[in-house]
Amino acid sequence: MKLTEYLNSIGIDKPIKNITGSLIIEESEITEIDLPELQSVGKYLSIYSNQQLTQIDLPELQSVKNSLNIYNNPQLTQIDLLKLKSVGKSLYIRNNPQLKQIDLPELQKAKYNLFISDNPQLKQIDLPELKSVGNFLTININPQLTQIDLPELQSVGYSLNISNNQQLKQIDLPELQSVKSYLSIDENPRLTILNNQEYKDETQIEKVLKTQAGKK
Numbered sequence: 001m002k003l004t005e006y007l008n009s010i011g012i013d014k015p016i017k018n019i020t021g022s023l024i025i026e027e028s029e030i031t032e033i034d035l036p037e038l039q040s041v042g043k044y045l046s047i048y049s050n051q052q053l054t055q056i057d058l059p060e061l062q063s064v065k066n067s068l069n070i071y072n073n074p075q076l077t078q079i080d081l082l083k084l085k086s087v088g089k090s091l092y093i094r095n096n097p098q099l100k101q102i103d104l105p106e107l108q109k110a111k112y113n114l115f116i117s118d119n120p121q122l123k124q125i126d127l128p129e130l131k132s133v134g135n136f137l138t139i140n141i142n143p144q145l146t147q148i149d150l151p152e153l154q155s156v157g158y159s160l161n162i163s164n165n166q167q168l169k170q171i172d173l174p175e176l177q178s179v180k181s182y183l184s185i186d187e188n189p190r191l192t193i194l195n196n197q198e199y200k201d202e203t204q205i206e207k208v209l210k211t212q213a214g215k216k
Contacts, residue, residue: 018042022066025050036060041068048072054098056080064088067112071095079103085129087111094118102126110134117141125149133157140164151175160213163187171205172196179213 015037022044025033030050034057046069047056053073057080065088070079076096085106090113093102099119108129113136116125122142126149134157139148145165149172159182162171170193171185185191185206192198194205209215 033057041065051075059083067092074098082106090114097121105129120144128152143167148172158182169193173209176209176213179215183210183213183215185209
């Protein structure tokens, strides 16, 4: 299913619970996406370059079998993915200039990658149930971000990179046990708190995390 151009909103009268293929909403005049009964997408869910989109409401969505992409939506302020548990490949949320908060309270894993980047108004990221990311976990270039909460994250398959978040003060990663290749905490000049304990600077925090994750 591909939706483009002149629609103003998506709200389906007849309930849609499952989409076996992809749902792609691109370059439209849509202001709101409201699919209150959608539970699964069999391939890709991509929402990008919608100049007037302000809100995404997918309150029953539990799984996306391939990748979930939300990017280049200049007016988007709210994403409701309160029941999303798993993404079969990657989750990308990037370049949404008005997005202020990301709440994914039930997300447990991203099989490949999770990227949250270039969201200049984003202030907080809460992923309270996220346990694993298969390859890359990257949170960068979010200049208003102050706090990252990943209280259940245990493993990252390849790279953990938290960088260039100018207002970031606190990271909570108390259960992190393994980052298999690359761990970098860099260019976060205000970062001093890790797991509710205060440190001198982000260099110290990076060292503590590397020890915690079994890195040299």
